[in-house]
Amino acid sequence: MSVDSHSGNSSAVTRHYAPYVQADWGYANHWYPALFSEELADGGLRGITIGGHDIALRRSTGRVYALSDRCIHRGVKMSAKPMCLSESTVSCWYHGYTYDLSDGKLTTIVGNPDDSLIGRVGVRTYPVEEINGMIFVFVGDADYGTPPPLTSDLPAHVTNDPNDAPVPHLTDEGIVIRGIHRKLVGNWRLAAENGLDPGHLLVHWDNQILVALDRALPLGVNALSNEATEEIDIPGGPKGVMNRYDRPDLYQPVLENPKVDIKARGTVPHYFRTSLWVPGTLMVEHWPITDHVQYEFYVPIDDHHHEYWEVVATRVADDADRHEFDFKYENFFKPLALEGFNNSDVFAREATEEHYTRFDGWNNEVLCDMDFSIIAWRKMAARHPRGFFESPYQDED
Amino acid sequence: MSVDSHSGNSSAVTRHYAPYVQADWGYANHWYPALFSEELADGGLRGITIGGHDIALRRSTGRVYALSDRCIHRGVKMSAKPMCLSESTVSCWYHGYTYDLSDGKLTTIVGNPDDSLIGRVGVRTYPVEEINGMIFVFVGDADYGTPPPLTSDLPAHVTNDPNDAPVPHLTDEGIVIRGIHRKLVGNWRLAAENGLDPGHLLVHWDNQILVALDRALPLGVNALSNEATEEIDIPGGPKGVMNRYDRPDLYQPVLENPKVDIKARGTVPHYFRTSLWVPGTLMVEHWPITDHVQYEFYVPIDDHHHEYWEVVATRVADDADRHEFDFKYENFFKPLALEGFNNSDVFAREATEEHYTRFDGWNNEVLCDMDFSIIAWRKMAARHPRGFFESPYQDED
Amino acid sequence: MSVDSHSGNSSAVTRHYAPYVQADWGYANHWYPALFSEELADGGLRGITIGGHDIALRRSTGRVYALSDRCIHRGVKMSAKPMCLSESTVSCWYHGYTYDLSDGKLTTIVGNPDDSLIGRVGVRTYPVEEINGMIFVFVGDADYGTPPPLTSDLPAHVTNDPNDAPVPHLTDEGIVIRGIHRKLVGNWRLAAENGLDPGHLLVHWDNQILVALDRALPLGVNALSNEATEEIDIPGGPKGVMNRYDRPDLYQPVLENPKVDIKARGTVPHYFRTSLWVPGTLMVEHWPITDHVQYEFYVPIDDHHHEYWEVVATRVADDADRHEFDFKYENFFKPLALEGFNNSDVFAREATEEHYTRFDGWNNEVLCDMDFSIIAWRKMAARHPRGFFESPYQDED
Ligand code: FES
Ligand code: FES
Ligand code: FES
CATH class of the missing domain: 3.90.380.10 (Naphthalene 1,2-dioxygenase Alpha Subunit; Chain A, domain 1)
Known part of the structure; x- marks a missing residue:
């Protein structure tokens, strides 16, 4: 009365693209769009997530920076309550860990300026390109090295x-x-x-x-x-x-x-x-x-x-x-x-x-x-x- | 000050109905009510789930048919967006896989009428009975054979x-x-x-x-x-x-x-x-x-x-x-x-x-x-x- | 361009308080606040949960009692639909298992007063203290014995x-x-x-x-x-x-x-x-x-x-x-x-x-x-x- 349901005639084919089938979280070490330029005002801070990476984007004096959005102290997202106290840093709103925008280093702690951690630890940063109203971020392995040009991923x-x-x-x-x-x-x-x-x-x-x-x-x-x-x-x-x-x-x-x-x-x-x-x-x-x-x-x-x-x-x-x-x-x-x-x-x-x-x-x-x-x-x-x-x-x- | 809480005095008894305790998903190979007749207009298509089986019910020229509601192509539910293009078929709204109501066979693909899959694969169907304003479906193993009469399950x-x-x-x-x-x-x-x-x-x-x-x-x-x-x-x-x-x-x-x-x-x-x-x-x-x-x-x-x-x-x-x-x-x-x-x-x-x-x-x-x-x-x-x-x-x- | 993110400089330290790190469900065998006095009217019944213990609190003739909120019969919470039919008991709303407030014993079953379970089983009770408008309960192991004074946990x-x-x-x-x-x-x-x-x-x-x-x-x-x-x-x-x-x-x-x-x-x-x-x-x-x-x-x-x-x-x-x-x-x-x-x-x-x-x-x-x-x-x-x-x-x- 009914034919058997047919499942998986592509199984022989699947092995020809096995790495793709495994890529459930996506491809690392590529440029991805992060925000439209108009979504990030000067001085602003916004958080996004790409391939499991929580990333904070900040525009300061015209340029866009991208850092890990997870404060190393106790792990909150900086973007949950943006606090930018200087043009070259982003501060965590909870206890004031303050990171340098350009290299991610812990540059001070708001209420503890002499802490021995300062200068020794930090968050990772991500390469950023902004063009024609779109902000792209290169997301992947921290040790990937110099990213390929944006155009290679468009x-x-x-x-x-x-x-x-x-x-x-x-x-x-x-x-x-x-x-x-x-x-x-x-x-x-x-x-x-x-x-x-x-x-x-x-x-x-x-x-x-x-x-x-x-x-x-x-x-x-x-x-x-x-x-x-x-x-x-x-x-x-x-x-x-x-x-x-x-x-x-x-x-x-x-x-x-x-x-x-x-x-x-x-x-x-x-x-x-x-x-x-x-x-x-x-x-x-x-x-x-x-x-x-x-x-x-x-x-x-x-x-x-x-x-x-x-x-x-x-x-x-x-x-x-x-x-x-x-x-x-x-x-x-x-x-x-x-x-x-x-x-x-x-x-x-x-x-x-x-x-x-x-x-x-x-x-x-x-x-x-x-x-x-x-x-x-x-x-x-x-x-x-x-x-x-x-x-x-x-x-x- | 307090008696111990007493758990499981029925444990000795449990073994007398062990198969029932295991039947968390229900009993297969039985007739179950699917819809009231008035819920399925002529030409209509509706999806239900019984014991984990997603089933599409369609009434066509007065009779009710039941098929698997999972398109074999890429698994969407046909009932998510009903598309019935002929009296004897149901088509999947995504890429047009079209199944025969009576035997579930892939009878055509809307945009690809000469595909080699046609006639070779299909979805399973389910026996249906309609009586006194109620539609019943027999749900269970695909190879169960002729179902017992509806009255045996009432x-x-x-x-x-x-x-x-x-x-x-x-x-x-x-x-x-x-x-x-x-x-x-x-x-x-x-x-x-x-x-x-x-x-x-x-x-x-x-x-x-x-x-x-x-x-x-x-x-x-x-x-x-x-x-x-x-x-x-x-x-x-x-x-x-x-x-x-x-x-x-x-x-x-x-x-x-x-x-x-x-x-x-x-x-x-x-x-x-x-x-x-x-x-x-x-x-x-x-x-x-x-x-x-x-x-x-x-x-x-x-x-x-x-x-x-x-x-x-x-x-x-x-x-x-x-x-x-x-x-x-x-x-x-x-x-x-x-x-x-x-x-x-x-x-x-x-x-x-x-x-x-x-x-x-x-x-x-x-x-x-x-x-x-x-x-x-x-x-x-x-x-x-x-x-x-x-x-x-x-x-x- | 970026320093490595630094994770876990406290790992050496962690072992000094390992039991605390394991205590994700909390510390057992302590006094905890349960309700404000004004939240429990005389004759009232309310349910709370502390450290995974579902507890029913009842005030009767001025005194507060605490019992397990899980009926031993078929596990519903008594507090889901409070039913208090006498001053010294709490009854389960489903089938009438009735527990003595002071020792938790099954004292009757509403619709089956001669059941052989009566007097033989029950729910556990919890020590209660009420002071200055707050109700405290001692929650932990059933066999803990006499609880320490409330003040030891304040x-x-x-x-x-x-x-x-x-x-x-x-x-x-x-x-x-x-x-x-x-x-x-x-x-x-x-x-x-x-x-x-x-x-x-x-x-x-x-x-x-x-x-x-x-x-x-x-x-x-x-x-x-x-x-x-x-x-x-x-x-x-x-x-x-x-x-x-x-x-x-x-x-x-x-x-x-x-x-x-x-x-x-x-x-x-x-x-x-x-x-x-x-x-x-x-x-x-x-x-x-x-x-x-x-x-x-x-x-x-x-x-x-x-x-x-x-x-x-x-x-x-x-x-x-x-x-x-x-x-x-x-x-x-x-x-x-x-x-x-x-x-x-x-x-x-x-x-x-x-x-x-x-x-x-x-x-x-x-x-x-x-x-x-x-x-x-x-x-x-x-x-x-x-x-x-x-x-x-x-x-x-
Ligand atoms: S969690 Fe960021 S400073 Fe403490
Ligand atoms: S998923 Fe049904 S035709 Fe493609
Ligand atoms: S579940 Fe409480 S009396 Fe039945």
């Missing part, structure tokens, strides 16, 4: 745009970036895979932005060749996989399925292309609209939560352009794309977490042809790990 | 009513059934035992329905013989235990206790009788009022939660009877009995869970004479198990 | 007040006591240490009561000698440590720190003195104002929660004094001191819990000179344990 510069109008890179000059980020339930890999996934179009079936623009949306896309997903491995630079939606010889849309009562909707064709990059950054060229690009970051917080970042970027020539973008951001990109459209992805990712956590999902999948792209990503991500975050908890109750 | 037909007015069986014709169900904290066995328990009258001491009807309520009931609780074991049919409250030679009410300042209340005598049936169904004949019957189901969800079902049934001759019952249901049975009266039981069951979970209650009880009925139930329930539900979690964090 | 009588105006002891006659208690997140030891801590002045930097009184508050205090913290070990009596703030030769205030931009505030000098006593009671002499005393209790509930008690006491000569105190309590002590001022301590303690729980804080501290007082307390508390509470959970899911 999507590559696009050079092969089919219309010769490549979207801007996050580090380009003359661009504007706006966006949001939020903490979601779910492992970072489920989020990253959803972003790339050519097979998840169905969750966007009824999204208002597509209906409003009458945008043509196929039911699915069929890869016609092994080259449909390109692996990009730039020596010393970005590593990623790209769905070559620009190549009609490689991808073919599915517009109907005779078995079920649903047809592709919309009449306005729209070109876009998705690619996913180590350690977990999506680039959607020409999205939400042409000449714009949506970048997404799936930043691991712990093994069950990630910070979901969505930014839209485009080129601007002058202040008028910038104001026009700001208006569109508030009234179109943010409500209809970053929220309206991508909330369907948020729903899907959060719904997937239970299976991967409680039912060993990584070994209990039945993947189909449309997942070749995800498999390519997993193998790419498994290939050259710089390191892995590990649970920082020493004593879980 | 209380037996009453034939020995002391007034020759037996209450209707759930499967009788010409009856009407109304009721509610809700998810409660607490293991299903604590709920089932509370239902049968001759010793818990005290929790109903101040229930408004009893006061309103001036119903005589003893402080307790004393069994006068080993036959007070009858064990009923119908070959191939229901297994249960019945408190023979119809036999004054077997049960004697306790109306006062000189040690404490409390007396039996009420002046209107009322006959009713309780019995409890495998896998966990209570029948209270002539309750809430004469010629009516209250059935309760304690359906295991997981080891710490159950779905508490309460239904009232009676015979109706015509539509006028039916309307009269509906009026009484809304304005008397539901507010004063199913809610007002039984909420005291809900409180008691939820209050008992902590002891059985954290303090190994099954081996730390001090049972008294009034518990002979519960012991009889435990032994009966332990005698012929068809199987046990087990935790489906493969990796608990 | 701060010592002050005899060496520098102004010859010693604050009243909790058991003195002619005093008045008012206060509050609340359940907080955090291990009891983190709370106790915060109370004594000479280094935590910074959290009170902006407290309104200090600003209102223009009270001089140093940034910290430096101990000038090993005698700054006095260890007090009265044979058969209180054990504690006292910060001798009355001795300018032992303590020196720090009024400024050139490294950071903060200076000591306030111009009105104020004498007070802190001491901490086994099993976890703080005495702050002449606080919140002169001739008053604030006592604080950090009563372990479980390993992650404590009941935080704050009481203010002073001497009163007559009813006018008492009314004046009541007015000040409602409009000054309670809002500005017990809440306004000490809420900063509450914040600090709750913020500290995560490090000690998840990051093994007891072995990952970097203590400084100002912590000598806390180290002295730990050693004192580790020296003569009467016993340790242990987790009562037999089966944690």
Whole structure:
């Protein structure tokens, strides 16, 4: 009367990306977005968590510093009650341990200026880069040494745009970036895979932005060749996989399925292309609209939560352009794309977490042809790990 | 100054019903109520969980189907966002895996109609019966084979009513059934035992329905013989235990206790009788009022939660009877009995869970004479198990 | 670029107070405050938890009794639904097991007065003392024997007040006591240490009561000698440590720190003195104002929660004094001191819990000179344990 449920036809495949399956806390020794610049006022202090690292970010005299957010004294988070008593230090609000922003050293204790610990101990610091309104932090092993350039952890510069109008890179000059980020339930890999996934179009079936623009949306896309997903491995630079939606010889849309009562909707064709990059950054060229690009970051917080970042970027020539973008951001990109459209992805990712956590999902999948792209990503991500975050908890109750 | 606390005088007894003590997830391979018919509209899809099995129920062209609610692709619940694109299938909302309602086979993938998985894999299905406004599902081992008849898992037909007015069986014709169900904290066995328990009258001491009807309520009931609780074991049919409250030679009410300042209340005598049936169904004949019957189901969800079902049934001759019952249901049975009266039981069951979970209650009880009925139930329930539900979690964090 | 984070310079020290580090559930066989007298009306029943012991307190004909709050029958808390049917008993609301207040024996079962269990089993009782509006219970091993006097577990009588105006002891006659208690997140030891801590002045930097009184508050205090913290070990009596703030030769205030931009505030000098006593009671002499005393209790509930008690006491000569105190309590002590001022301590303690729980804080501290007082307390508390509470959970899911 019923066929057996089929679990894990991918088990033979799993071993080809075993390091990725183990990376539940995320990839260490990479640059991750920490805050938007506008979220950290001068003199301000804010705490974030990436891959189990609690990090305090402080902006002082224009520059951003990152230190461990765990006071060495008795372990409270400095950011729980920010106390900045000088431009070059951050003080812990509990007993006044005061750390130098540049090297993390204990530089004084507020109520005990002659303590013998001073100058001998401290907290670790993290490298910081700030560009185009975003603050990035390099998070990983304390003894990693000089970090690679930020660009090695961002999507590559696009050079092969089919219309010769490549979207801007996050580090380009003359661009504007706006966006949001939020903490979601779910492992970072489920989020990253959803972003790339050519097979998840169905969750966007009824999204208002597509209906409003009458945008043509196929039911699915069929890869016609092994080259449909390109692996990009730039020596010393970005590593990623790209769905070559620009190549009609490689991808073919599915517009109907005779078995079920649903047809592709919309009449306005729209070109876009998705690619996913180590350690977990999506680039959607020409999205939400042409000449714009949506970048997404799936930043691991712990093994069950990630910070979901969505930014839209485009080129601007002058202040008028910038104001026009700001208006569109508030009234179109943010409500209809970053929220309206991508909330369907948020729903899907959060719904997937239970299976991967409680039912060993990584070994209990039945993947189909449309997942070749995800498999390519997993193998790419498994290939050259710089390191892995590990649970920082020493004593879980 | 104080006597030692006495824990576990029932330990010698425990071994007589060991399989029951192990059955924390419930009894597998039985029929359980899933939904009221009115909760599943034609074309609708709803998810439930019984004994750790996530099950999607769909009504299509009048018939109800039950399938595993876990999509084999990446494990989301189909019921999280119902998508039914044809009368004979259910589709997963994430990537469109589409299953045949009758056998669970993967019949297509919405955006990839030619995938090689199609027809080769699928989800398991569950047998369904719908009768008198209730939908039952047979839940257990995938390879169990043909399920026994639904009636084998319901209380037996009453034939020995002391007034020759037996209450209707759930499967009788010409009856009407109304009721509610809700998810409660607490293991299903604590709920089932509370239902049968001759010793818990005290929790109903101040229930408004009893006061309103001036119903005589003893402080307790004393069994006068080993036959007070009858064990009923119908070959191939229901297994249960019945408190023979119809036999004054077997049960004697306790109306006062000189040690404490409390007396039996009420002046209107009322006959009713309780019995409890495998896998966990209570029948209270002539309750809430004469010629009516209250059935309760304690359906295991997981080891710490159950779905508490309460239904009232009676015979109706015509539509006028039916309307009269509906009026009484809304304005008397539901507010004063199913809610007002039984909420005291809900409180008691939820209050008992902590002891059985954290303090190994099954081996730390001090049972008294009034518990002979519960012991009889435990032994009966332990005698012929068809199987046990087990935790489906493969990796608990 | 950054110094290594320094974890655990106190590891060599830790072994000097190992029993204290193990005492996560608290110290057994001590007197603890249970309720204020006014919280337990005559005939009333209330449940509390101390060190994992669930205890029901009942006042009957003026006297307070304490019994285990776990009914031996099926483990519910009697206090969940108080049922007191006679002056000398407490009955369980579920099936009527009825216990004698004085010895805990099962004296009857409401609905089954002839049960053979009666007189043979029971719950344990706990010694109770009620004095000056507070109810204390002695909690620990059932076979501990005669408890030591209550005064052995309270701060010592002050005899060496520098102004010859010693604050009243909790058991003195002619005093008045008012206060509050609340359940907080955090291990009891983190709370106790915060109370004594000479280094935590910074959290009170902006407290309104200090600003209102223009009270001089140093940034910290430096101990000038090993005698700054006095260890007090009265044979058969209180054990504690006292910060001798009355001795300018032992303590020196720090009024400024050139490294950071903060200076000591306030111009009105104020004498007070802190001491901490086994099993976890703080005495702050002449606080919140002169001739008053604030006592604080950090009563372990479980390993992650404590009941935080704050009481203010002073001497009163007559009813006018008492009314004046009541007015000040409602409009000054309670809002500005017990809440306004000490809420900063509450914040600090709750913020500290995560490090000690998840990051093994007891072995990952970097203590400084100002912590000598806390180290002295730990050693004192580790020296003569009467016993340790242990987790009562037999089966944690
Ligand atoms: S915990 Fe940070 S200074 Fe004490
Ligand atoms: S998870 Fe169901 S189709 Fe992908
Ligand atoms: S649980 Fe207390 S009398 Fe039954």
